[in-house]
Amino acid sequence: MSYAQIDLRDKPALEQLFASTKFNAVIHFAGLKAVGESVEKPFMYYNNNIIGTITLLEVMAAHGCKRLVFSSSATVYGWPNEVPCTEEFPLSAANPYGRTKLFIEEICRDIYRSDSEWKIILLRYFNPVGAHPSGYIGEDPRGIPNNLMPFVQQVAVGRRPSLNVFGTDYSTKDGTGVRNYIHVVDLADGHIAALNKLSNPSIGCEVYNLGTGKGTSVLEMVAALEKASGKKIPLVMAGRRPGDSEIVYASTEKAERELNWRASYGIEEMCRDQWNWASKNPYGYGSPDSTA
């Protein structure tokens, strides 16, 4: 096993890699993922996410590697009219980041239509949280975290004073936004299941949700992390964040039926492992001086 650090847009470097190693399949996780940043810097998002993916697919095709697992997102459901979201729901995107996911899905479908040798699985992630149970691997966003749990974690370790709760007037159980959180280890297992599925001769270009099928509110997540950590998370009730959906959670039936995969961890384990990582690494992979 070896490691190479290559920008996916660097076609000569990718060519060299694929010429020197025969790959059975590619899991493509690489991409920029901050919604707000994508609104401010659309060129950067389209250039990195779309051009990087097209270059990768071209090089894969040229080297006869036509098996792909791609990290898509529940963001392609936009603001869904109903829940749970099934894979057949209409697709839309509300920002450049979401559009890159949607466009890449469409590009993959077109490539399969033009060449049925391709086997492609698009995985629509819901809200990945938690960390590896060892406490050695976890999320360490640079700057101010955009996502809920990295932010809550930084409040719990004392790096930030309080959490802004974005929206308390939604039509949900407690007025706060509802999402489908999924443990990162379950998410990783979903990729193994997808890779296995690629060996199935009948697979073409397929899409699967990776979620638990359960909706959890912001306040429920905060309470679960408080319980796991024994820390109080001070809250500031704030207005809605522009572009946020009210309630999004997955239908898990298709993945269970066809990938033979289902999430095994609940909110309690997600928060336990998140706190284990956070308490062992309050400054992530950095030091107090190297973080904002």
Ligand code: UFG
């Ligand atoms: N939230 C807060 N305070 C914060 C951060 C988030 O109250 O400081 C709330 C949000 O309003 C939302 C919930 O916590 O109700 C979850 O927010 P996240 O930012 O963690 O996750 P999102 O569901 O908004 O975004 C995730 C992915 C995106 C993806 C999107 C749509 O991070 O990449 O799902 O599926 F586009």
